Amino acid sequence: xxxxxxxxxxxxxxxxxxxxxxxxxxxxxxxxxxxxxxxxxxxxxxxxxxxxxxxxxxxxxxxxxxxxxxxxxxxxxxxxxxxxxxxxxxxxxxxxxxxxxxxxxxxxxxxxxxxxxxxxxxxxxxxxxxxxxxxxxxxxxxxxxxxxxxxxxxxxxxxxxxxxxxxxxxxxxxxxxxxxxxx
Amino acid sequence: xxxxxxxxxxxxxxxxxxxxxxxxxxxxxxxxxxxxxxxxxxxxxxxxxxxxxxxxxxxxxxxxxxxxxxxxxxxxxxxxxxxxxxxxxxxxxxxxxxxxxxxxxxxxxxxxxxxxxxxxxxxxxxxxxxxxxxxxxxxxxxxxxxxxxxxxxxxxxxxxxxxxxxxxxxxxxxxxxxxxxxxxxxxxxxxxxxxxxxxxxxxxxxxxxxxxxxxxxxxxxxxxxxxxxxxxxxxxxxxxxxxxxxxxxxxxxxxxxxxxxxxxxxxxxxxxxxxxxxxxxxxxxxxxxxxxxxxxxxxxxxxxxxxxxxxxxxxxxxxxxxxxxxxxxxxxxxxxxxxxxxxxxxxxxxxxxxxxxxxxxxxxxxxxxxxxxxxxxxxxxxxxxxxxxxxxxxxxxxxxxxxxxxxxxxxxxxxxxxxxxxxxxxxxxxxxxxxxxxxxxxxxxxxxxxxxxxxxxxxxxxxxxxxxxxxxxxxxxxxxxxxxxxxxxxxxxxxxxxxxxxxxxxxxxxxxxxxxxxxxxxxxxxxxxxxxxxxxxxxxxxxxxxxxxxxxxxxxxxxxxxxxxxxxxxxxxxxxxxxxxxxxxxxxxxxxxxxxxxxxxxxxxxxxxxxxxxxxxxxxxxxxxxxxxxxxxxxxxxxxxxxxxxxxxxxxxxxxxxxxxxxxxxxxxxxxxxxxxxxxxxxxxxxxxxxxxxxxxxxxxxxxxxxxxxxxxxxxxxxxxxxxxxxxxxxxxxxxxxxxxxxxxxxxxxxxxxxxxxxxxxxxxxxxxxxxxxxxxxxxxxxxxxxxxxxxxxxxxxxxxxxxxxxxxxxxx
Numbered sequence: 001x002x003x004x005x006x007x008x009x010x011x012x013x014x015x016x017x018x019x020x021x022x023x024x025x026x027x028x029x030x031x032x033x034x035x036x037x038x039x040x041x042x043x044x045x046x047x048x049x050x051x052x053x054x055x056x057x058x059x060x061x062x063x064x065x066x067x068x069x070x071x072x073x074x075x076x077x078x079x080x081x082x083x084x085x086x087x088x089x090x091x092x093x094x095x096x097x098x099x100x101x102x103x104x105x106x107x108x109x110x111x112x113x114x115x116x117x118x119x120x121x122x123x124x125x126x127x128x129x130x131x132x133x134x135x136x137x138x139x140x141x142x143x144x145x146x147x148x149x150x151x152x153x154x155x156x157x158x159x160x161x162x163x164x165x166x167x168x169x170x171x172x173x174x175x176x177x178x179x180x181x182x183x
Numbered sequence: 184x185x186x187x188x189x190x191x192x193x194x195x196x197x198x199x200x201x202x203x204x205x206x207x208x209x210x211x212x213x214x215x216x217x218x219x220x221x222x223x224x225x226x227x228x229x230x231x232x233x234x235x236x237x238x239x240x241x242x243x244x245x246x247x248x249x250x251x252x253x254x255x256x257x258x259x260x261x262x263x264x265x266x267x268x269x270x271x272x273x274x275x276x277x278x279x280x281x282x283x284x285x286x287x288x289x290x291x292x293x294x295x296x297x298x299x300x301x302x303x304x305x306x307x308x309x310x311x312x313x314x315x316x317x318x319x320x321x322x323x324x325x326x327x328x329x330x331x332x333x334x335x336x337x338x339x340x341x342x343x344x345x346x347x348x349x350x351x352x353x354x355x356x357x358x359x360x361x362x363x364x365x366x367x368x369x370x371x372x373x374x375x376x377x378x379x380x381x382x383x384x385x386x387x388x389x390x391x392x393x394x395x396x397x398x399x400x401x402x403x404x405x406x407x408x409x410x411x412x413x414x415x416x417x418x419x420x421x422x423x424x425x426x427x428x429x430x431x432x433x434x435x436x437x438x439x440x441x442x443x444x445x446x447x448x449x450x451x452x453x454x455x456x457x458x459x460x461x462x463x464x465x466x467x468x469x470x471x472x473x474x475x476x477x478x479x480x481x482x483x484x485x486x487x488x489x490x491x492x493x494x495x496x497x498x499x500x501x502x503x504x505x506x507x508x509x510x511x512x513x514x515x516x517x518x519x520x521x522x523x524x525x526x527x528x529x530x531x532x533x534x535x536x537x538x539x540x541x542x543x544x545x546x547x548x549x550x551x552x553x554x555x556x557x558x559x560x561x562x563x564x565x566x567x568x569x570x571x572x573x574x575x576x577x578x579x580x581x582x583x584x585x586x587x588x589x590x591x592x593x594x595x596x597x598x599x600x601x602x603x604x605x606x607x608x609x610x611x612x613x614x615x616x617x618x619x620x621x622x623x624x625x626x627x628x629x630x631x632x633x634x635x636x637x638x639x640x641x642x643x644x645x646x647x648x649x650x651x652x653x654x655x656x657x658x659x660x661x662x663x664x665x666x667x668x669x670x671x672x673x674x675x676x677x678x679x680x681x682x683x684x685x686x687x688x689x690x691x692x693x694x695x696x697x698x699x700x701x702x703x704x705x706x707x708x709x710x711x712x713x714x715x716x717x718x719x720x721x722x723x724x725x726x727x728x729x730x731x732x733x734x735x736x737x738x739x740x741x742x743x744x745x746x747x748x749x750x751x752x753x754x755x756x757x758x759x760x761x762x763x764x765x766x767x768x769x770x771x772x773x774x775x776x777x778x779x780x781x782x783x784x785x786x787x788x789x790x791x792x793x794x795x796x797x798x799x800x801x802x803x804x805x806x807x808x809x810x811x812x813x814x815x816x817x818x819x820x821x822x823x824x825x826x827x828x829x830x831x832x833x834x835x836x837x838x839x840x841x842x843x844x845x846x847x848x849x850x851x852x853x854x855x856x857x858x859x860x861x862x863x864x865x866x867x868x869x870x871x872x873x874x875x876x877x878x879x880x881x882x883x884x885x886x887x888x889x890x891x892x893x894x895x896x897x898x899x900x901x902x903x904x905x906x907x908x909x910x911x912x913x914x915x916x917x918x919x920x921x922x923x924x925x926x927x928x929x930x931x932x933x934x935x936x937x938x939x940x941x942x943x944x945x946x947x948x949x950x951x952x953x954x955x956x957x958x959x960x961x962x963x964x965x966x967x968x969x970x971x972x973x974x975x976x977x978x979x980x981x982x983x984x985x986x987x988x989x990x991x992x993x994x995x996x
Binding site: 041061136168 | 190196218
């Protein structure tokens with residue numbers, strides 16, 4: 001697991017272009033898979049996850065060039081998760097509203113049927129309150145300890161611990177008797 | 184029973200590894216060059232043709248810097264300035280001279296909001312608006328409202344006094360007050376491959392003031408002085424100006440801008456591309472000089488939110504913050520800018536306003552005096568419903584008020600603001616009062632500022648059935664509702680559940696009523712033990728109606744016996760079932776012994792009502808996407824079930840048959856019949872299928888450039904002639920009747936399919952059919968529409984149209 005908080009932050013806004021690209025390239029190479037995984041976990045859609053991951057890295061590229069990013073690996077994760085959550089929420093709201101308008105289809109929304117085998121697990125994670133889901137995604141998918149979960153979410157460590165506890169409790173409940181396989 | 188900690192850890196590790204592996208495979212081919220190309224493409228889209236160097240220059244100097252200007256400003260208004268600060272806020276608004284916001288609520292009715300008096304009156308019928316008209320269009324001009332598609336009318340601001348303006352596909356605002364442009368195409372549908380006739384008419388009497396032919400290949404979008412701004416319909420989607428006296432010549436503004444939004448006031452035209460991160464602005468007298476107003480790298484304008492003030496001096500744009508770090512999280516914002524229109528456009532100042540905790544604005548509208556603007560922004564209520572808050576903002580970006588009263592601001596894509604002195608708010612209708620979550624007042628709804636109200640779960644029916652109703656209109660003894668179910672039992676229609684608003688933010692209903700078509704009488708249903716719900720499924724077993732799932736309680740199952748008028752609670756479903764939000768909607772059918780339920784996300788299960796027991800089944804071997812459909816083959820005994828899903832990449836539909844022994848047989852995909860270039864225009868949906876005696880029929884919705892298709896359940900799909908297009912806006916849903924099919928729209932126009940001759944016949948009827956809640960009784964269609972008929976003092980009502988099936992001319996012979 002790569003250390004999230006502190007790698008390669010030394011790209012200053014005024015440093016030479018070559019160094020900037022090099023530092024970004026390293027971040028991109030080391031973290032894109034993990035960011036993509038997080039984006040998928042939060043959205044459940046590979047197409048959307050790929051899109052927001054690339055958009056997050058584009059933002060990171062600009063941010064690093066401007067010298068406004070202290071913690072690139074953490075920053076890009078947070079941006080990607082925010083983007084994923086935001087776009088899924090918008091899609092859902094649009095779908096619900098449009099379906100009410102007499103059953104209109106919504107053809108341009110993100111619809112991705114390519115799932116992973118463990119999708120049932122992540123689907124339940126996504127049903128949790130968003131902060132709990134985010135904490136669990138970082139903890140499980142990105143393998144972050146509580147301290148880093150807190151750091152990435154910008155919350156106190158105790159709060160992160162509580163979110164993880166509540167999330168795990170609910171997850172265990174939901175994965176238990178409610179699992180369709182138990183029928 | 185919960186999973187143990189150890190089991191949870193094991194499953195989480197496996198799930199994480201699964202995703203990590205898939206992500207690694209997917210990102211394997213990603214290159215830095217590809218990322219740079221995506222970045223460049225995104226930026227290129229922001230550049231409008233003809234402004235290249237100038238645009239870059241402007242964007243480089245007109246940096247959008249978010250600086251805290253006034254920490255004491257209300258509602259967290261982070262602000263940024265350009266060039267110099269905007270003018271100070273205007274004097275406080277005189278409440279007596281305030282505004283009224285008129286909203287088209289999407290169902291042919293208007294809602295009137297009076298922010299100063301904190302009242303809202305909903306459910307007002309707009310004279311001249313017909314069922315099937317574009318539900319979210321509302322134009323104000325000359326103190327009148329313009330409504331309607333196909334037939335365009337104007338009404339007084341209170342919705343009365345309709346004046347027919349003319350026959351046209353649609354209307355667009357004109358720059359000249361008191362007039363509107365009518366856009367009329369040959370035939371009865373919008374077809375930009377043909378020239379259109381544009382006529383500017385007086386909204387008071389329909390008198391044509393000027394007229395001309397708009398050339399083919401462009402879409403008239405908005406009026407400008409003496410003409411129209413039109414958007415090219417080729418791949419580039421450029422922006423052009425059309426002069427009514429110019430003989431059809433077009434003046435180029437942007438040749439390849441992917442233009443998607445246009446507004447024009449006071450000689451200023453603003454426009455934006457589909458991905459809108461900067462707004463183009465021109466003085467229409469100088470169309471070659473495009474000024475770009477950047478919105479910022481991490482925001483994007485929301486559709487339909489580009490609004491100039493009446494004098495053209497101020498611009499408001501609803502924007503979506505795309506999320507930076509912990510900020511944003513998809514929250515909404517508003518950019519206001521002050522423009523100078525002297526020798527071209529210049530930017531005096533701009534400011535980003537961030538309404539707290541709200542999403543991107545649904546609409547933005549200026550007051551007639553150009554000093555205030557109003558916007559509605561969605562927010563999540565404490566119980567995770569979606570509702571809309573109303574904001575009042577000054578021209579300089581100060582938030583004056585925010586009102587969050589549930590259910591008052593309807594889902595609406597159109598809002599106009601008029602001075603209160605010009606409109607007498609009509610008295611509330613039953614439908615308006617029904618939506619008053621805060622309780623009705625003599626003038627409408629009580630509207631409590633910043634005080635979300637507790638919602639009553641089950642409103643009570645208050646209207647006595649009118650058994651002497653005219654043949655074509657029946658009073659339903661229930662409050663108007665959406666996302667309810669209508670079930671035919673063989674002798675009665677059972678209406679149950681639903682909720683009060685389009686967007687699901689209103690209260691859910693737990694009540695229902697039963698209609699006997701033979702006597703035209705309604706009777707109430709006994710109180711249900713089920714949690715009030717909407718977006719549920721209903722299946723008739725021959726003895727009872729099973730109500731399954733729903734938005735509020737996705738696993739609940741109850742049975743209703745219409746003969747005994749009794750309810751029974753049943754075993755919860757093994758997975759969540761709701762017909763909304765879940766991208767893989769659900770379907771259920773009765774097979775003769777069991778209810779088969781298919782959830783695209785969770786597989787298939789069967790419910791046996793005699794044993795009150797669920798059994799997990801193997802789902803159909805088909806791809807699936809938004810909607811799924813199940814059909815029972817009526818010719819089979821025991822029943823065969825046809826499952827309809829959607830194939831991967833949204834390219835067609837996919838089918839399979841479940842034989843009585845439970846084995847699935849894959850059917851052919853429909854993709855082959857659809858040309859690749861037509862897929863983007865329309866993709867057949869499982870919900871557009873119906874199992875006729877001739878086989879499974881797919882009927883494209885109105886205007887879709889694809890043929891109908893038929894699968895006889897054994898061979899391959901065959902192409903049928905493209906069905907005739909019924910006029911007016913269409914929300915089709917096919918229904919099986921007499922072994923064939925009928926599909927109609929909200930105007931009552933439609934086509935019917937004869938299974939014997941495999942041919943389509945168009946028809947016109949006297950009522951709407953495009954509802955999702957339509958049943959065929961064997962003799963007639965009964966449509967239970969959510970919206971009300973004529974307002975009645977007797978109380979809240981829901982209206983259904985009961986109509987005879989139009990006679991096929993060939994049958995008459």
